[in-house]
Amino acid sequence: MAFYYEEPSRTFSEYLLVPGYSSTRCIPSEVSLKTPLVRFARGEEPALSIQIPMVSAIMQSVSDDRLAVALAQEGGLSFIYGSQSIEDQSEMIRRVKRYRAGFVVSDSNVSPDMTLQDVLRITEQTGHSTIAVTEDGKAGGRLLGIVTNKDYRVSRMEPDMKVSEFMTKFEDLIYADEDTTLKEANDIIWDHKINCLPLVNKKQELVYLVFRKDYDRHKKNEHESIDASKRYLVGAGINTRDYAERVPALLEAGADVLCIDSSEGFTEWQKITLDYIKKNYGDKVKVGAGNVVDAEGFRFLADAGADFVKIGIGGGAICITREQKGIGRGQATAVIEVAKARDEYYKETGIYVPICSDGGIVHDYHVTLALAMGADFVMLGRYFARFDESPTKKVNINGSYMKEYWGEGSARARNWQRYDMGGDKKLSFEEGVDSFVPYAGSLKDNVNLTLSKVRSTMCNCGALTIPELQAKAKITLVSSTSIVEGGAHDVMLRDKR
Numbered sequence: 435m436a437f438y439y440e441e442p443s444r445t446f447s448e449y450l451l452v453p454g455y456s457s458t459r460c461i462p463s464e465v466s467l468k469t470p471l472v473r474f475a476r477g478e479e480p481a482l483s484i485q486i487p488m489v490s491a492i493m494q495s496v497s498d499d500r501l502a503v504a505l506a507q508e509g510g511l512s513f514i515y516g517s518q519s520i521e522d523q524s525e526m527i528r529r530v531k532r533y534r535a536g537f538v539v540s541d542s543n544v545s546p547d548m549t550l551q552d553v554l555r556i557t558e559q560t561g562h563s564t565i566a567v568t569e570d571g572k573a574g575g576r577l578l579g580i581v582t583n584k585d586y587r588v589s590r591m592e593p594d595m596k597v598s599e600f601m602t603k604f605e606d607l608i609y610a611d612e613d614t615t616l617k618e619a620n621d622i623i624w625d626h627k628i629n630c631l632p633l634v635n636k637k638q639e640l641v642y643l644v645f646r647k648d649y650d651r652h653k654k655n656e657h658e659s660i661d662a663s664k665r666y667l668v669g670a671g672i673n674t675r676d677y678a679e680r681v682p683a684l685l686e687a688g689a690d691v692l693c694i695d696s697s698e699g700f701t702e703w704q705k706i707t708l709d710y711i712k713k714n715y716g717d718k719v720k721v722g723a724g725n726v727v728d729a730e731g732f733r734f735l736a737d738a739g740a741d742f743v744k745i746g747i748g749g750g751a752i753c754i755t756r757e758q759k760g761i762g763r764g765q766a767t768a769v770i771e772v773a774k775a776r777d778e779y780y781k782e783t784g785i786y787v788p789i790c791s792d793g794g795i796v797h798d799y800h801v802t803l804a805l806a807m808g809a810d811f812v813m814l815g816r817y818f819a820r821f822d823e824s825p826t827k828k829v830n831i832n833g834s835y836m837k838e839y840w841g842e843g844s845a846r847a848r849n850w851q852r853y854d855m856g857g858d859k860k861l862s863f864e865e866g867v868d869s870f871v872p873y874a875g876s877l878k879d880n881v882n883l884t885l886s887k888v889r890s891t892m893c894n895c896g897a898l899t900i901p902e903l904q905a906k907a908k909i910t911l912v913s914s915t916s917i918v919e920g921g922a923h924d925v926m927l928r929d930k931r
């Protein structure tokens with residue numbers, strides 16, 4: 435006979451935290467959000483930690499090198515998506531590791547034959563007003579000029595006017611050699627009263643752009659995620675099919691941690707992949723696995739050597755797994771059960787295996803709840819897709835700016851490896867949708883706001899660290915009637931001005 439759970443599975447919105455005693459020491463500026471990323475033995479320090487408990491989802495519409503840098507600057511970590519060629523994914527990893535703070539690889543480029551209309555489209559999509567003109571229209575091409583909004587007047591010029599006719603030509607640009615330091619670049623920017631300095635190599639190919647505003651901004655990042663050589667930390671998604679080729683390439687490119695990206699992790703495929711990595715690289719290479727939603731799944735992956743375990747099936751914003759296949763579990767229930775299993779495993783073996791709650795974070799307070807329920811960190815897709823730094827297009831829909839966001843199981847992503855159960859190399863049906871999410875501005879501003887709420891709630895619970903929150907949190911289920919009470923009610927809202 436089938437096994438029946440006694441309780442329904444629940445999600446974050448069905449719970450609230452009940453405040454505990456907070457002393458005068460409990461102030462948000464004293465809260466540490468540092469959290470382990472990979473397994474460690476009792477009494478030892480984890481080989482990898484992050485400064486904030488947030489990582490970005492292994493998705494085409496979320497985690498590329500640009501988002502990875504922005505998140506590492508705030509103390510988190512991205513897992514660059516694996517649903518691309520091994521070469522392209524490795525190149526993204528390399529770009530993060532090569533990234534020099536303040537030195538930007540131009541992502542808005544045109545060729546001289548393109549038109550004013552193309553420039554306006556790119557500016558609208560990326561929000562960037564400085565566009566590099568290169569021979570082939572690509573980031574590392576031979577630099578022929580720069581276009582900024584000072585070079586054109588939309589009302590006076592034809593949309594099909596060629597870029598070559600109105601760009602500021604290379605001969606008239608202030609530029610510098612690729613080896614210029616950030617301090618030197620900044621001095622040149624100030625001496626010549628310019629906003630952007632292109633750095634080129636001996637072949638006149640564009641290597642970096644240095645912006646006036648980035649120099650000041652960089653000085654303010656105190657809690658970055660960096661390795662021993664002060665390069666940003668970055669993770670990479672892998673699958674259970676081509677790991678023998680993908681893993682060596684990603685490690686060679688400099689990936690700091692890997693994660694098997696799969697919709698269902700309680701499988702022999704994951705064990706085979708973990709065995710391969712541990713056999714070939716021992717303990718040096720850190721790799722997470724998942725996703726699971728119960729204690730059994732957790733223990734299987736922990737025993738198989740996973741360095742962290744990811745939780746969540748069916749709760750993602752773009753996910754239709756539950757309606758397509760009828761599998762999954764309410765995210766809160768899954769986290770609570772797996773956290774209990776993680777603690778028991780630690781008691782028995784002395785090995786702490788961090789757990790990550792993946793997907794279904796809708797409100798900022800869901801992050802605090804996930805942590806309080808036992809998650810060591812959370813993975814978010816929809817949340818990060820809304821920001822300037824995500825890889826997708828910003829579009830204007832009926833007067834509101836939106837960003838594209840599509841699932842890895844959608845026909846658009848075609849990530850069949852994520853859903854692979856040993857079948858054909860194709861998606862036989864979709865498990866994700868292609869959608870839009872409201873554009874929300876910069877990653878830095880949003881992450882800081884979210885975390886200020888997390889810190890504040892932690893203080894209400896009398897906790898200055900995540901383990902303290904997990905030990906002290908008092909969590910209550912809420913009735914559907916009191917959920918209504920949770921928002922503004924019985925008032926008529928004034929217009930938001």
Ligand code: IMP
Nearest residue numbers: 750751753793794815816841842843866
């Ligand atoms: P979100 O933060 O609610 O948007 O959820 C993001 C998570 O959804 C990812 O980290 C994946 O675990 C999961 N996911 C990504 N693409 C798909 C899909 O196409 N179908 C189902 N789940 C997906």
